[in-house]
Amino acid sequence: MYITNIKHLIDASAKMPEEMPAEARDLIGFLIQIIDTTTKTLPNTLTSTEVKCFKKGCDGQIKSALRPDNDEIHWFCPDCEEEGLINSWQGTGWDHRITA
Numbered sequence: 001m002y003i004t005n006i007k008h009l010i011d012a013s014a015k016m017p018e019e020m021p022a023e024a025r026d027l028i029g030f031l032i033q034i035i036d037t038t039t040k041t042l043p044n045t046l047t048s049t050e051v052k053c054f055k056k057g058c059d060g061q062i063k064s065a066l067r068p069d070n071d072e073i074h075w076f077c078p079d080c081e082e083e084g085l086i087n088s089w090q091g092t093g094w095d096h097r098i099t100a
């Protein structure tokens with residue numbers, strides 16, 4: 001289970017991009033895609049997205065949902081069964097609720 005405060009992660013990557021391992025940058029890119037697509041549709045239950053799993057060797061298609069109780073984005077890979085929660089995504093550049 002990955003629990004991510006996306007604002008902290010983006011701040012960290014902006015301050016010291018060269019110190020951030022490639023896997024961490026891959027993870028940020030992956031999480032940003034999930035925020036981007038989930039905030040367009042705001043599904044309450046796990047719904048298939050276009051986002052591919054970030055795990056090497058896994059070709060799973062990520063499902064995501066917005067938890068109505070605490071506004072966290074829940075993502076899940078049906079192939080490798082990895083999952084995570086993203087918080088503090090509100091107001092980032094990938095929050096599409098504002099323009100929706």
Ligand SMILES: [Zn+2]
Binds near residue numbers: 079082
């Ligand atoms: Zn996977």
